[in-house]
Each structure stands twice: as structure tokens, then as C-alpha cells.
Amino acid sequence: MRALILQHDPGSLAGLLGEALEARTVTSHELAMGLSVHDATFTDDFPPLDGFDLVVPLGAVYTLYDDEQVGTWIDRELHLLRDADAAGIPVLGVCFGAQALSAAHGGKVYRAGAPEVGYSTIETFDAARIPQGPWMQWHYDVCTVPDGAELLAVSDAGPQAFTLRRNLALQFHPEVTVAMIDNWLDLDREGAEASLQEAGTDVDTVRADAADNAERQRADIDAILDWWLPSVALT
Numbered sequence: 001m002r003a004l005i006l007q008h009d010p011g012s013l014a015g016l017l018g019e020a021l022e023a024r025t026v027t028s029h030e031l032a033m034g035l036s037v038h039d040a041t042f043t044d045d046f047p048p049l050d051g052f053d054l055v056v057p058l059g060a061v062y063t064l065y066d067d068e069q070v071g072t073w074i075d076r077e078l079h080l081l082r083d084a085d086a087a088g089i090p091v092l093g094v095c096f097g098a099q100a101l102s103a104a105h106g107g108k109v110y111r112a113g114a115p116e117v118g119y120s121t122i123e124t125f126d127a128a129r130i131p132q133g134p135w136m137q138w139h140y141d142v143c144t145v146p147d148g149a150e151l152l153a154v155s156d157a158g159p160q161a162f163t164l165r166r167n168l169a170l171q172f173h174p175e176v177t178v179a180m181i182d183n184w185l186d187l188d189r190e191g192a193e194a195s196l197q198e199a200g201t202d203v204d205t206v207r208a209d210a211a212d213n214a215e216r217q218r219a220d221i222d223a224i225l226d227w228w229l230p231s232v233a234l235t
Contacts, residue, residue: 001026001053006077008060008096009034011184015175016214017056017094020221024229026054033073037061037188042073046080055084057097059173061188063141064099064109078104081167090166092228095139098161098169102143105164112142112157117199119209122160122172124153129227130161131220134213135172136206138195142171168228174221178210 003021005014005028014021018028031047034040040062049055057077062069081104084091093101099109116137124130130153142158145151149164160171185192185203196202 002051003028003054003056004047004049004052005030006055006057006097007032008058008062009037009040009187011037011180011187012058012060012096013175013180013183014056014058015177015180016217016221017092017175020218020225021054021056024225028056034060034062037191040069040072046076049080049084049087049089052089055081055089055091057081057091057093057100058175059095059097059138061191062096064096064103065141074100081105085165085167088166090168090229093167093169094175095171095173098171099141099143101164101167101169102146102162105146105149105167107144107146107149109141109143112140114157115140115195115199116155116157117195118201118206119213120155122153122155124161126152129224130170131223133172133220134209135160135174135217136176136210136213137172139171143169163228168224170224174217174224176210176217177214178207181207181210 003026007030033042081091091101103109116139119134119136121132121134124132145159145162146164149162151159152161154160162169
């Protein structure tokens with residue numbers, strides 16, 4: 001399998017998810033998009049979907065509905081996700097990528113009542129497919145579930161996971177590592193620390209939680225991929 005991984009900003013890396021895909025002999029083409037966490041400009045063409053078996057839009061520091069941030073590419077990305085769906089190419093969307101999947105297929109993305117930042121458990125309707133975590137969260141926006149999709153998990157803020165045909169959306173961050181959190185801080189320490197403070201947590205707590213949950217995250221990512229790739233994506 002060959003995956004197209006959309007890295008919307010310099011901090012949106014595949015992390016543990018990328019490791020799990022690689023262990024399943026998935027080779028990745030990583031498309032670096034936004035110039036920085038403060039400049040989302042991307043004017044290059046998206047690669048053609050020919051030759052890809054999977055598309056993975058990752059998270060982003062940007063807001064999907066802010067044209068000043070993402071106006072150079074968001075409509076083109078949503079078109080790409082619709083084209084993938086029409087071609088039967090599975091899409092695994094993470095955080096911003098999950099919201100993009102929602103928007104591409106008729107859902108809505110809007111500001112959450114309160115941000116979700118830090119590790120927390122989710123309410124899952126099928127723990128064998130979507131384990132309850134705790135999972136890393138870092139988002140101010142939420143999305144609705146498109147018509148025809150199956151809702152798999154929720155939190156107080158909104159949907160946390162859904163499937164639609166061969167697409168899987170995960171609002172949480174299964175991929176996060178301590179190194180990734182440190183990278184987010186290096187890219188925008190002032191903004192990251194303000195987000196953590198607003199959510200009632202801090203850098204030390206989030207780093208410690210990432211370290212404590214790393215092995216459990218790996219096992220839970222395996223659980224998600226072991227049902228989704230064979231039974232949904234590759235049928």
C-alpha cells in the first residue's frame with residue numbers, strides 16, 4: 001500500500017500512526033503544506049491520486065473555515081477527499097483531517113463551546129473498534145457527522161470518530177508523542193502554552209501523559225487499524 005499523508009503545517013507529523021502504518025508495509029508520500037504555524041499558504045498542486053491506496057489528512061493549527069488562513073488550498077483538499085471517496089480510496093482523517101472529511105461530505109465545522117486540550121477518555125460505542133483512550137486532544141473546533149455516516153465515539157464537545165463508506169474520521173490525536181509535543185512548543189510556545197492554560201492544564205502534565213500513554217496508544221492504534229484496514233478500507 002502507498003499512502004498520501006497531508007501535513008498541513010510543520011507540526012502535523014504522522015508520529016505513532018505513521019509507525020503503525022509502516023509496520024503494515026504502508027509506504028508514505030508526505031506532502032508538506034503550510035509554510036509555518038502562522039502562514040498556511042500552499043499553492044502547489046496536490047499529487048494525482050493514481051498510485052495511492054490511502055489518504056491521511058493530519059491535524060493542523062489552522063481553522064478550516066478561516067479563508068485567510070487556508071484559502072489557498074482548503075477547497076482543493078475537500079475536492080481531493082471527495083475524489084478519493086468516489087474512487088474508493090480510503091481516507092483516514094485525524095483532528096483537522098477529520099473535520100475536513102466532515103466538510104467534504106456535507107457536514108459542518110464550527111467553534112466548540114470549550115476547547116479540548118490534553119489527554120482524556122472518550123465515550124465509545126464499540127471499544128473493539130475505537131478504544132476509549134485516554135487520547136490526546138488539541139482542538140477548538142468540532143464537526144458534525146455527515147448524512148449516512150456511522151458515529152463511533154463522542155466526547156462532551158462533540159463527535160470523536162465516525163465512518164462513512166471507506167473513510168474513517170478521528171477527532172482525537174492517536175499519533176502524538178512527547179517529541180511531537182515538544183516540536184509544537186518549539187514552533188509556537190506562546191500560543192501552545194496559552195491554549196494549555198485556557199484548557200486548565202500545562203506543558204508538564206501533557207508531556208507526562210504522553211509518555212505514560214505511549215505504549216497503550218500503540219496498542220490502541222493497532223486495534224483501530226486492525227479492524228479498519230481489512231474490513232473497511234481494503235474490501
